[in-house]
Amino acid sequence: MEIFDLREFDAHEQVVFGYDAATGMRAIIALHSTTLGPAAGGCRLWPYASTAEAVADVLRLSRGMSYKNAMADLKFGGGKAVLIADGRKGKTPELFEAFGRFVDSLGGRYVTAEDVGTTTADMGSVARATRYVAGLGRAPGEAGGDPGPKTALGVFLGLKAAVKFRLERSELAGVRVAVQGVGGVGYHLCRMLAAEGATLQVADVRPAAVQRVVDEFGATAVPVEEILAADVDVLAPCALGAVLNAASFPRLRAKVVAGAANNQLAQGQDGSALTTAGILYAPDYVINAGGIISVAREYYGGATEAQVLEDIQHIPQRLTEIFERARREGRTTNAVADQMARERLGRPERARAHQLVA
Ligand code: NAD
Numbered sequence: 370m371e372i373f374d375l376r377e378f379d380a381h382e383q384v385v386f387g388y389d390a391a392t393g394m395r396a397i398i399a400l401h402s403t404t405l406g407p408a409a410g411g412c413r414l415w416p417y418a419s420t421a422e423a424v425a426d427v428l429r430l431s432r433g434m435s436y437k438n439a440m441a442d443l444k445f446g447g448g449k450a451v452l453i454a455d456g457r458k459g460k461t462p463e464l465f466e467a468f469g470r471f472v473d474s475l476g477g478r479y480v481t482a483e484d485v486g487t488t489t490a491d492m493g494s495v496a497r498a499t500r501y502v503a504g505l506g507r508a509p510g511e512a513g514g515d516p517g518p519k520t521a522l523g524v525f526l527g528l529k530a531a532v533k534f535r536l537e538r539s540e541l542a543g544v545r546v547a548v549q550g551v552g553g554v555g556y557h558l559c560r561m562l563a564a565e566g567a568t569l570q571v572a573d574v575r576p577a578a579v580q581r582v583v584d585e586f587g588a589t590a591v592p593v594e595e596i597l598a599a600d601v602d603v604l605a606p607c608a609l610g611a612v613l614n615a616a617s618f619p620r621l622r623a624k625v626v627a628g629a630a631n632n633q634l635a636q637g638q639d640g641s642a643l644t645t646a647g648i649l650y651a652p653d654y655v656i657n658a659g660g661i662i663s664v665a666r667e668y669y670g671g672a673t674e675a676q677v678l679e680d681i682q683h684i685p686q687r688l689t690e691i692f693e694r695a696r697r698e699g700r701t702t703n704a705v706a707d708q709m710a711r712e713r714l715g716r717p718e719r720a721r722a723h724q725l726v727a
Pocket of ligand 1: 516552629
């Protein structure tokens with residue numbers, strides 16, 4: 370595998386492979402940039418079909434973390450880890466402890482936390498072997514814990530900023546929002562949207578998760594294959610990446626796309642199809658930074674939950690700056706965000722001919 374030639378490589382500082390014979394742990398840690406601080410980003414546990422697939426994913430996600438952390442003004446560089454395992458059978462405390470030793474071997478150049486497939490409890494096992502971990506259980510009022518609800522708050526505030534900018538509505542009452550994926554982030558987003566009077570349409574591959582938001586927030590259930598084309602004002606992708614692609618563009622009816630999912634624009638998409646269709650896109654790594662903001666406060670210590678909530682209030686301002694600049698310069702919002710992020714990283718040049726998304 371020619372890692373240095375992969376289009377996802379983008380001048381990563383370090384990529385490390387870890388193996389533990391006793392537990393069978395197979396993990397990769399990628400450090401895209403440590404210019405602004407230790408490379409921070411979650412640990413994804415996923416049954417990758419091949420090592421090549423895992424490498425491409427960790428590189429793409431780690432670069433995205435550099436952008437996300439830079440745009441959130443955090444003293445963190447960008448990194449990510451992937452554990453190649455099946456979450457239904459391969460998860461044990463020993464596996465995470467072995468992963469913790471792997472993280473520790475980097476001496477603090479990488480800080481881990483939870484991501485898709487890993488939980489607060491798993492990070493507790495990691496913490497037995499290293500102090501370079503956050504997203505742990507915490508006392509009431511202290512910064513930290515599960516990042517999901519914090520991510521949801523940032524998305525909620527960012528969504529409101531996008532609605533104000535594109536639809537010129539400062540209240541959410543009566544605004545129709547489609548939420549794809551009502552898991553850790555989507556559920557809390559629905560809660561906040563419903564509390565402000567938004568009308569919800571929701572879809573999830575887990576029927577019980579859908580039923581919960583139908584029962585609790587009066588949402589309308591929509592088939593999974595219909596949610597992207599729902600007749601709504603706002604689409605909030607909170608499940609998978611690459612949902613904004615050539616197949617979905619002509620079907621979108623929302624005027625705003627603002628959600629938590631990473632990598633919403635499929636590889637090769639530059640976002641111009643959205644701009645041409647009059648759809649305002651809130652760049653994913655800017656709107657979904659609430660969780661890493663919480664992780665940063667927890668990791669550096671001595672902070673309260675109230676300070677985390679205050680930091681998250683800056684997300685809508687950052688987005689509005691991006692929206693305004695994109696309009697002024699006739700560019701896409703994602704191109705403007707990418708340029709701002711790269712300038713902060715001291716890498717103003719565009720990466721080689723491929724889409725820069727988080
Ligand atoms: P999660 O796994 O808790 O929830 C995702 C939900 O999407 C699940 O309920 C799942 O059943 C559902 N889903 C999967 N495939 C689907 C499909 N095809 N259609 C509809 N629903 C589907 O994950 P999460 O923590 O809520 O994160 C959601 C997204 O936000 C992910 O892309 C994640 O990478 C991103 N994100 C999360 C955080 C965080 O703090 N948790 C931070 C930044 C970004």
